[in-house]
Amino acid sequence: MSALLDGDLSGASRTAGVSLTEYFVTDQARWLWQFGLDQMAAEPGHARWMVRQAVVGDKGLVVGHVGFHGPPDEVGMVEIGYSLAPDFRRQGYARSTLIELLRRAAVETAVRTVRAAISPDNVASLATISGFGFVEVGEQWDEGDGLELVLEVPARQVPPA
Numbered sequence: 001m002s003a004l005l006d007g008d009l010s011g012a013s014r015t016a017g018v019s020l021t022e023y024f025v026t027d028q029a030r031w032l033w034q035f036g037l038d039q040m041a042a043e044p045g046h047a048r049w050m051v052r053q054a055v056v057g058d059k060g061l062v063v064g065h066v067g068f069h070g071p072p073d074e075v076g077m078v079e080i081g082y083s084l085a086p087d088f089r090r091q092g093y094a095r096s097t098l099i100e101l102l103r104r105a106a107v108e109t110a111v112r113t114v115r116a117a118i119s120p121d122n123v124a125s126l127a128t129i130s131g132f133g134f135v136e137v138g139e140q141w142d143e144g145d146g147l148e149l150v151l152e153v154p155a156r157q158v159p160p161a
Contacts, residue, residue, distance in 0.1 A: 036050045054093065077115055090124070119146065
């Protein structure tokens with residue numbers, strides 16, 4: 001994350017063991033890496049809940065970044081986040097990463113609920129979570145993204161294959 005913040009894409013790729021793309025050094029991505037570094041500095045044990053690269057296939061194709069916004073809160077809720085590079089959208093990768101996030105949450109005993117916060121204008125992301133049992137439970141205002149719909153699903157719900 002530090003290398004990405006510094007714009008050192010080749011160094012970050014060496015450390016990660018996969019080829020990262022320019023998508024990992026956009027302003028939005030850099031905000032995410034700083035957020036993750038701040039979280040790990042505050043609570044190093046939470047690193048396993050941080051965002052990471054989304055890698056598919058045996059050749060290590062990196063299609064974007066995906067993860068949780070942090071560990072489960074006091075009521076067992078985790079929020080998911082995923083973002084795919086434009087070249088990899090509308091190919092099923094977001095759905096695949098969502099399935100993996102839901103599976104990971106389901107095996108964590110501390111997790112009871114999985115949350116997604118999505119802009120009402122983000123038709124693609126709303127379509128991605130469709131069919132997984134997410135229910136709209138409210139709205140929130142995000143300083144960076146504006147109005148978001150808050151959707152939740154029980155963590156033990158088994159996602160379709």
